[in-house]
Amino acid sequence: MHANKEVLILGAGIVGLSTAIHLSRRGIAAIVVDKMGPGAGASFGNGGLIQRDSVFPFRFPRDLRTLLRIAGNRSIDVAYTTRQLLRIAPMLLRYWNCSAPDRYATIVRKEAALIMTCLDEHLDLATQAGVTELFRPLGWVRAFSSARELASAAELAATAQRDFGVNFEVLSDSGLRDAEPSFQPRRAGAIHWTDSLSLSDPGALLAALAKLFVDLGGTLLKGDATQLERRGSQWMLPTDGGTVTASDLVVALGAFSTRVTQRFGYSPPLFGKRGYHMHYALRDGATLTRPLMDTESGFLLVPMTRGVRLTTGVEFDAEDRPPTPVQLARAEPVAKRLLPLGERVDAQPWMGIRPCMPDMIPVIGPAPKVPGMWCAFGHGHQGLTLGPTTGRMLAEMMAGESPFLDPRPYRADRF
Numbered sequence: 001m002h003a004n005k006e007v008l009i010l011g012a013g014i015v016g017l018s019t020a021i022h023l024s025r026r027g028i029a030a031i032v033v034d035k036m037g038p039g040a041g042a043s044f045g046n047g048g049l050i051q052r053d054s055v056f057p058f059r060f061p062r063d064l065r066t067l068l069r070i071a072g073n074r075s076i077d078v079a080y081t082t083r084q085l086l087r088i089a090p091m092l093l094r095y096w097n098c099s100a101p102d103r104y105a106t107i108v109r110k111e112a113a114l115i116m117t118c119l120d121e122h123l124d125l126a127t128q129a130g131v132t133e134l135f136r137p138l139g140w141v142r143a144f145s146s147a148r149e150l151a152s153a154a155e156l157a158a159t160a161q162r163d164f165g166v167n168f169e170v171l172s173d174s175g176l177r178d179a180e181p182s183f184q185p186r187r188a189g190a191i192h193w194t195d196s197l198s199l200s201d202p203g204a205l206l207a208a209l210a211k212l213f214v215d216l217g218g219t220l221l222k223g224d225a226t227q228l229e230r231r232g233s234q235w236m237l238p239t240d241g242g243t244v245t246a247s248d249l250v251v252a253l254g255a256f257s258t259r260v261t262q263r264f265g266y267s268p269p270l271f272g273k274r275g276y277h278m279h280y281a282l283r284d285g286a287t288l289t290r291p292l293m294d295t296e297s298g299f300l301l302v303p304m305t306r307g308v309r310l311t312t313g314v315e316f317d318a319e320d321r322p323p324t325p326v327q328l329a330r331a332e333p334v335a336k337r338l339l340p341l342g343e344r345v346d347a348q349p350w351m352g353i354r355p356c357m358p359d360m361i362p363v364i365g366p367a368p369k370v371p372g373m374w375c376a377f378g379h380g381h382q383g384l385t386l387g388p389t390t391g392r393m394l395a396e397m398m399a400g401e402s403p404f405l406d407p408r409p410y411r412a413d414r415f
Contacts, residue, residue, distance in 0.1 A: 005028050005029070005247055005248060005398070006028075006029045006030075006031070006245070006246040006247050006248070007020075007023055007028055007029065007030045007031070007246055007247075007248045007249070007250060007398065008030075008031050008033065008235050008237060008244060008245075008246035008248070008249050008250070009030055009031065009032045009033070009249075009250040009252060010033055010034075010225045010228070010237075010249070010250065010251050010252060010253050010260060011032075011034055011041075011225075011250075011251070011252035011253040011254065011257075011376075011377075012032050012033075012034035012036075012037060012038040012039065012040075012206075012210065012220065013034075013039060013041050013042060013043035013044075013206070013252065013254060013383065013387070014039075014043040014205075014206065014209070014383060014384050014387030014388070015043075015252040015254075015376050015377070015379070015383060015386075015387045015390050015391060016032055016034070016250065016252035016376070017032065017038065017039075017206065017209040017210055017213055017387075017391070018121075018125060018209070018387045018388045018390065018391025018392070019250055019252060019376055019390070019391035019394050019395055020032050020213045020218055020391070021125060021128075021209065021212060021213050021216065021218075021391065022391045022392050022394075022395030022396075023395045023398065023399070024213060024216035024217060024218050025216070025395075026395060026399045026401075028395070028398065028399060029217075029218075030213075030218050030219075031218070031219045031220075031221060031244050031246065032210075032213065032218065032219070032220050032221070033220075033221045033222065033223040033225070033237060033239055033244070034220075034222060034223075035222060035223065035224055035225065036222075037220075037222060038206050038207060038209075038210035038220065039202070039203055039205075039206025039207060039210070041254055041352055041353075042254050042255070042352035042353060042354060042355070042383055043202065043206055043383060043384055043387070044202055044203050044206060044350075044352070045202075045275070045276075045277050045311075045350045045351070045352040046202060046311070046352070046383070046384045047291060047300045047302050047309070047311045048198050048199035048200075048201075048202050048291070048302050048304060048309070048384070049140060049196055049197070049198050049199075049291055049302075049384070049385065050118055050119060050122050050135070050196060050197040050198070050199070050384065050385050051115070051118070051140075051193075051196050051382060051385045052115065052116075052118055052119050052166060052193075052195040052196045052197075052385075053157075053160060053166045053168065053193040053195060053196055054111075054115055054381075054382055054385060055108060055111060055112035055115050055116075055160050055163075055164045055166060056108055056111075056156070056160065057107065057108070057111045057360035057361070057380060057381070057382070058360065058380065058381055059098075059099035059104055059360065060092070060095045060096040060098075060099040061099075062096070062099060062100070074330075075298065075313075075330075076297060076298040076299060076312070076313060076327055076330045076331050076334065077298030077299070077313035077314065077327075078313055078314050078315075078316075079313075079314070079315045079316070079317075079326050079327050080315065080316035080317070081316065081317050081318075083318075084316045084317050084318055085316055087318070088271045088316070090269065091269045091270075091271040091358050092271075092358075094269060094358030094359070095356075095358040095359075095360075097358075098358055098359045098360060099360075107359055107360050107361060110361050110409040110410070111360065111361050111382075112163075112164045113405055113406070113409070114361075114362075114386050114389050114390075114405065114410075115164075115382070115385065115386070116164060116165065117389045117404075117405065118385045118386060118388070118389055119195070119197065121388035121389045121392060122135070122197070122388050123135070124388065125209060125212070125388050126205070126208075128212060129205075129208040129209055129211070129212040130208070131204065131205060131208040134199050134200055134201060134204055134205050134208075135197045135198075135199060136197060136198045136199070136200060136290070137197055138198060138289060138290040139192055139193045139194040139195065139196050139198075139290060140192075140193055140196055140198060140290050140291035140292065140293070141171070141176065141179060141180065141190045141191070141192050141193075141290060141291070141292045141293070142190055142191050142193070142292075142293045142295060143176060143183070143187045143189070143190040143292065143293070143294045143295060143296075144187060144188050144189060144190060144191075144295050144296075145187055145188060145295065145296045146188050147188045147189075149188070149295065150170070150188045150189045150190075150191075153191050154170050154191065157170075157191050157193075166193070166195060167193075167194045167195045168191055168192060168193050168194060168195075169191075169192045169194060170189060170190075170191060170192075171189050171190040171191070171192050172189045173186060173187055173188060173189055175189065175190075176189060176190045179192065179289070179290075180287075180288065180289060180290070180292060181287070182282070182286035182287050182288060182339055182340060183288075183292065183338060183339060184337065184338055184339065184340075185294075185337065185338060187294070198290060198291050198302065199304075199384075200303075200304055200305050201304060201305040201306075202384065204305070219241070221239040221240055221241045221244065222239060222240045223237050223238060223239035223240065223244075224238075225237070225253060225256075225259070225260050226259060226260070228249075228260055228263075230264065233247065233371070233372065234246065234247065235247075235248070235249045235372065247372060248372045248373075248374065248398060249372055249373050249374065250374045250375075250376055250394065250398075251367075251373065251374070251375055251376065251377060252376040252377060253377065254353065254354075254355040254377055254383065255270065255271075255272035255319055255353040255354065255355040255356075255377075256319065256353075256355075257270060257355065257375070257377040257378075258270045261367060261370070261373070261375070264367075264370045264373060265369060265370055266367045266368060266369070266370055266373070266375075266412065268357070268363055268375075268378070268412065268415050269357065269358050269415060270355055270356070270357060270363075270377065270378055271356055271358075272319050272353040272354065272355060272356065273314040273315070273316065273353065273354040273356055273380075273381075274314070274315040274316070274317055274319075274351060274352070274353050274354075275311060275312050275313070275314065275315065275351070275352055275353070275354060276311070276312045276315075276323070276325045276327060276328045276349045276350060276351050276352075277309050277310060277311045277312070277349065277350045278309070278310050278328055278332070278344055278345075278346055278349050278350070279304065279306040279307035279308065279309050279310075279344070279345035279346050280307050280308045280310065280335075280341040280342060280343065280344060280345060281307050281308075281341070281342035281343055281345060282307070282308060282339065282340060282341065282342060283340045283341070283342040284340045286339060286340040288301060288302075288303040288308055288339060289303065290303070291303070294338055297331070297334050297335070297338065298313050298331075299311060299312055299313060299327075299331045299334075299335065301335060301338070301339060306345050306346075307345045308339065308341060310328070310331060310332070310335050310341075312325075312327040312328055312331055313327060314354075315327060319353055323349060323351040325349040325351070328349050354379075354380055354381055354383070355377050355378050355379060355380070355383070356378065356380045356381075357378040357380065359414075360380060361378070361409065361410055362376070362377065362378040362379045362380075362386065362390060362410055363375045363376070363377055363378045363410060363411075363412050364376055364390055364393055364394055364407060364410040364411075364412075365394070365397060365407050365410060365411045365412050366397075366412060367412050368412055368413035374394060374397075374398060375412045376390050376391070376394050389405070392404065393405055393407055393410075
């Protein structure tokens with residue numbers, strides 16, 4: 001037991017809850033505080049993939065053709081406001097710089113070290129929470145329109161298999177039709193990433209992890225992280241259960257993390273990528289077995305409990321601006337040509353924000369020059385995938401153990 005350590009965790013997404021569970025396993029008292037409650041942020045609205053294949057993080061495009069297409073601001077995969085691009089221009093410049101081939105190769109190795117653990121770490125928590133049935137071992141499929149694109153993707157997949165143990169198979173057009181007979185357009189083929197797991201209900205997983213944390217003796221409260229104060233060696237925060245105090249603080253607020261850290265002197269170059277989802281019914285007896293991305297269309301279709309979830313690409317706009325689901329409006333008619341989608345299931349589109357770092361890897365560890373503050377944010381497109389891995393690493397560091405992965409590549413003072 002760590003009798004003198006009490007931890008306040010800001011954020012009840014997959015990262016915050018995983019950290020809380022791992023701390024509880026080590027006898028460290030933890031309180032999780034979130035303004036909206038467990039799993040209401042980006043952890044809820046993602047594509048539901050535990051993406052073992054994602055050893056190559058999303059890089060900034062460097063070819064002129066792609067940049068010109070994005071600049072037109074009419075595509076499905078990227079939308080933006082000029083004001084937001086100007087505001088985050090320094091971060092985007094760093095992002096572009098880190099995407100250069102030599103730097104990117106180093107970043108891939110750092111990201112892959114985390115990704116390679118994701119299946120075991122997720123199933124460990126899911127087993128204890130009793131919800132392994134939420135995980136479907138079917139992988140996911142990415143379809144390609146041209147033989148050239150398919151060959152290039154297969155070459156990259158072979159590299160991922162050789163260097164990082166990722167498994168896949170190449171599907172011909174007929175193989176894709178056999179795997180997903182309701183997918184309507186003709187394509188050159190697809191890559192079927194066979195290792196990855198997909199969730200039938202990400203919200204149910206978050207609810208189960210929150211219950212597990214409480215069953216282990218943890219406390220869940222609601223509160224506004226911006227009211228956090230530091231008094232002496234203690235962190236203090238008003239909540240719906242009264243003011244809580246703690247010796248240690250974990251900031252796991254995703255894209256909003258710097259709203260806390262910068263008040264105490266730590267301002268990493270975190271920026272957000274907004275995204276949307278909507279669920280649809282299937283009509284005419286159509287089916288979708290596994291998550292499917294059509295590269296030409298630029299969005300993901302995922303079978304879930306509520307229906308087929310369409311998740312959009314990236315929108316660059318201020319975090320606190322009202323939703324502007326222009327990408328969903330662009331994607332929906334295209335999606336209905338890919339699958340026999342029926343009516344919308346949700347009353348309103350859901351919006352969340354992916355917390356991104358210019359070097360495409362998260363911040364995990366103690367904040368520089370802020371005693372008692374620990375960071376766990378910046379996972380980009382892989383927050384769901386890497387939540388349990390991050391939680392275990394951070395809890396081990398906070399407990400004074402040797403982390404099961406080398407934490408140095410993800411340290412908070414690297415900027």
